[in-house]
Amino acid sequence: MNPLSISIRKKNTPAGTIETTVLLSGILDHGGTIHLIEELQPVFQSEPAHLVLDITALRHVNADGIRVFSKIVALQEQHGGECHLINLSSRAEGARFEARELEGGVKILQLAGNLDLRGTQAVEQNVLKLCEGYRPQLLLDLSATDMVVSLGIRLLLQAIKTASAHGGRVLLLNPSPAVSTALEFSGLAQFIARGKESEVASGMAPKAG
Amino acid sequence: MDGALSLRIKNLLEEIPPATELAAQWLVSRGVPQEETLFARLAIDEIVSNCVKYGYDDSSEHHIEIELALADGRLMIAITDDGHFFNPLDHPEPDTSLPIEERPIGGLGIHLLRKMADHIEYERTFKRNRLRIHKTITASSSP
Numbered sequence: 001m002n003p004l005s006i007s008i009r010k011k012n013t014p015a016g017t018i019e020t021t022v023l024l025s026g027i028l029d030h031g032g033t034i035h036l037i038e039e040l041q042p043v044f045q046s047e048p049a050h051l052v053l054d055i056t057a058l059r060h061v062n063a064d065g066i067r068v069f070s071k072i073v074a075l076q077e078q079h080g081g082e083c084h085l086i087n088l089s090s091r092a093e094g095a096r097f098e099a100r101e102l103e104g105g106v107k108i109l110q111l112a113g114n115l116d117l118r119g120t121q122a123v124e125q126n127v128l129k130l131c132e133g134y135r136p137q138l139l140l141d142l143s144a145t146d147m148v149v150s151l152g153i154r155l156l157l158q159a160i161k162t163a164s165a166h167g168g169r170v171l172l173l174n175p176s177p178a179v180s181t182a183l184e185f186s187g188l189a190q191f192i193a194r195g196k197e198s199e200v201a202s203g204m205a206p207k208a209g
Numbered sequence: 210m211d212g213a214l215s216l217r218i219k220n221l222l223e224e225i226p227p228a229t230e231l232a233a234q235w236l237v238s239r240g241v242p243q244e245e246t247l248f249a250r251l252a253i254d255e256i257v258s259n260c261v262k263y264g265y266d267d268s269s270e271h272h273i274e275i276e277l278a279l280a281d282g283r284l285m286i287a288i289t290d291d292g293h294f295f296n297p298l299d300h301p302e303p304d305t306s307l308p309i310e311e312r313p314i315g316g317l318g319i320h321l322l323r324k325m326a327d328h329i330e331y332e333r334t335f336k337r338n339r340l341r342i343h344k345t346i347t348a349s350s351s352p
Contacts, residue, residue, distance in 0.1 A: 054238065055231070055234060055235055055238060056212075056235070056238040056239060058214060058235065059213065059214060059215070060214070060215045060216075060217070061214070061215075061216050061217070061231060062216075062217040062218075063217060063218050063219050063224060063272075066216065066218065066224065066227045066228055066231055067227070069227065069231065070227060116226070116229070116250065116251075116254050117222065117225055117226060117229075117254050117258050118226045146243075146247060147247045147250060147251060149251050149254045149255055149318070149321075150255055150315070150316075150317040150318035150320075150321055151254075151258070151318075153317050153321070154314050154315050154317065157309075157312060157314055158314055160309055161309060161310065161312075161314075164309065164310070178243075178244065178247050181325070182251075182321060185305070185320070185321055185324040185325070186305055186317050186320075186321065187305025187306060187307075187312070
């Protein structure tokens with residue numbers, strides 16, 4: 001008996017497309033991944049479809065099983081469809097940021113994505129580079145960040161220290177409750193800016209004279 | 210909401226993000242609220258990356274087991290590896306009240322988990338490290 005049980009249901013959506021739900025239960029190991037890909041071949045070869053992978057009833061997934069999700073997402077995209085399973089694709093960018101400069105030389109860095117292992121690695125060099133200028137005044141907007149791990153805290157701490165060593169400073173704006181908690185437990189609460197972006201930025205800008 | 214999932218990954222950093230995402234997806238599918246799902250992501254990211262980076266000094270392939278269990282309104286995350294003996298609970302708490310210039314960079318991972326978890330247990334059996342992290346799923350945030 002195959003340790004992975006696969007149940008496929010199809011339905012027409014009001015938009016006229018086909019939604020295929022694949023319910024996986026049991027163990028997704030090497031054999032399970034082969035079985036799964038075989039079962040999904042007709043889905044890939046049919047009209048572009050919306051594919052939903054329901055993993056609620058899985059009990060064990062090994063490294064092959066984890067990787068097969070990325071493969072399914074890629075195959076589904078190749079055939080013009082969509083796969084609904086949160087981003088397990090190895091091509092995911094992690095985090096990114098956009099920088100813009102306000103009057104008075106204050107830079108706003110708008111971070112998008114989590115400061116987890118992948119997200120931190122994706123942005124750290126560029127963030128730190130911005131902290132190395134002459135008296136850098138940086139406002140890091142965390143409103144689009146759900147979580148921060150210790151590597152991310154380490155990056156923030158390094159950014160704060162680097163800017164300070166160059167005569168500037170870094171403040172953190174709009175953290176979510178979960179990010180605020182992590183910042184407080186890490187002793188960085190004092191760097192959370194209170195107030196609106198424009199007010200905080202105007203308070204940071206070096207005064208003339 | 211009750212149930213269990215185990216994930217087995219190789220000791221490679223690139224295996225961590227998909228495993229973390231899959232664990233989070235499974236918890237969400239079981240109705241676990243965002244607060245505890247984010248906590249699980251944090252715990253897996255912190256402990257497994259530490260194990261991959263510092264747990265081994267050979268180039269052989271090793272496997273790390275990540276288990277998630279939901280029962281009686283509680284989440285338990287267990288991470289088991291065959292790396293060097295390492296009890297993260299033995300490490301002293303960092304002094305987060307030091308002035309920023311004197312603060313060491315790093316050493317905050319287990320500190321964050323200790324602060325956020327209800328309870329953490331470590332055991333070393335058959336040359337394997339096993340860390341179990343417990344967290345109550347708060348009634349107010351339950352779906």
